[in-house]
Amino acid sequence: MKNKKNKKNEQVEKIEATSAVARVTEIIASSPISFEDAVAVGVARACKTLKNVTGAWVQDQKVDIEDGKITCFRVILKVTFVLND
Secondary structure, three states: OEEEEEOOOOEEEEEOOOOOOEEEEEEEEEEOOOHHHHHHHHHHHHHHHOOOEEEEEEEEEEEEEEOOEEEEEEEEEEEEEEOOO
16 A cells, blocks of 8 residues: 545545456467458457456468468467456
8 A cells, every 4th residue: 555645635545556467378260251250259269268358469360271262361369368366
């Protein structure tokens, strides 16, 4: 805890400091539809398994191609989740 002075009426109030520890994990997700859908699939799966998911970002993306056509969109996601106390 730390003390904070209120300049207006010189009161001292106690402010409780909160801290958290987060972890980042990597997952790979795919979709035959689009990169956006692959991200949605990955986030949905991460939220099903992990608790306290707070964010995700795309580290990389690629496509699978057969006969000159895209058959699969893949994303590598970094997923952040806060660890329980």
